[in-house]
Amino acid sequence: MDKYTRAVVVQTSLFNGIEAGELECALRELGAYTKTYEAGELLIRMGDCTRSFGIVIDGRVRIDFYDEAGNVSIVAAIGRGGSFAEAIACAGDPSIVQVEAASAARVIWIDISRAFVGPSSSGSVSARIVLANTTRMLARKNMLLNRKMQMIAQKRLRDRIKLFLLAQDDTRDVIRSTSEMTRSDLARYLSVDRSALSRELGRMRDEGLIALRGNTIEVLDGNFLEA
Known part of the structure; x- marks a missing residue:
């Protein structure tokens, strides 16, 4: 070896x-x-x-x-x-x-x-x-x-995204989605339509909750995860 x-x-x-x-x-x-x-x-x-x-x-x-x-x-x-x-x-x-x-x-x-x-x-x-x-x-x-x-039991897509992000890191400060997943992969993981996922991520970005860099999602407002 x-x-x-x-x-x-x-x-x-x-x-x-x-x-x-x-x-x-x-x-x-x-x-x-x-x-x-x-x-x-x-x-x-x-x-x-x-x-x-x-x-x-x-x-x-x-x-x-x-x-x-x-x-x-x-x-x-x-x-x-x-x-x-x-x-x-x-x-x-x-x-x-x-x-x-x-x-x-x-x-x-x-x-x-x-x-x-x-x-x-x-x-x-x-x-x-x-x-x-x-x-x-x-x-x-x-x-x-x-x-x-x-x-996937969550009815709101935003709640599914939030639980996904919470599962990535317990520090609650800077949480990133792993670059293991493309947007299409993440949509399939969350059991949602890719275009719906992209729209929701875009809204969250515009609200200042997250930043999007390629396949990486960075949480900018940790309070969003605690709500």
Whole structure:
């Protein structure tokens, strides 16, 4: 594993508590391997079953959900150091979402099933730590999904935008939307029409609440978020 990949992996919550000297051993136990993807390439298709989840080393991946009519809603955009598909890998059920490379990306795949069965589960300290960390990661992801449901339950578009911004940073002072999302991606994430989103953001800018710089939204009036 190269130094760059190691630096990203060691900072992920999955390996919290594992000594630096044990990291390589833990990755071998979990059958870790790295794969690169072109923009637009699918990492997981709807209906796929997988025992592995991914950690993004470079680039971005996007998790999409399609309804029965084929309409797409973005569940999450994952950048460097972020993980995805933990629940799919742990449950062993067919995926109900699609994971796509939003840009050229490099991903390290972790076979979590090896922490449940086989040699790595019989007394390995690293395996026990990984299982505990995976449980915490799943709990956090569940909270994020609950927050997403709260967001799209709002009738007013401005309230959806406000909850999105609040979710980005807890400092309440300068809050930015990640540049992971284009305006079209953000519209799909909020389950709204792109033109309606652009109009509302424009009104918020004109009212002095936010500043728009490319894909970045900067909050100028923190009181707006507390209202």
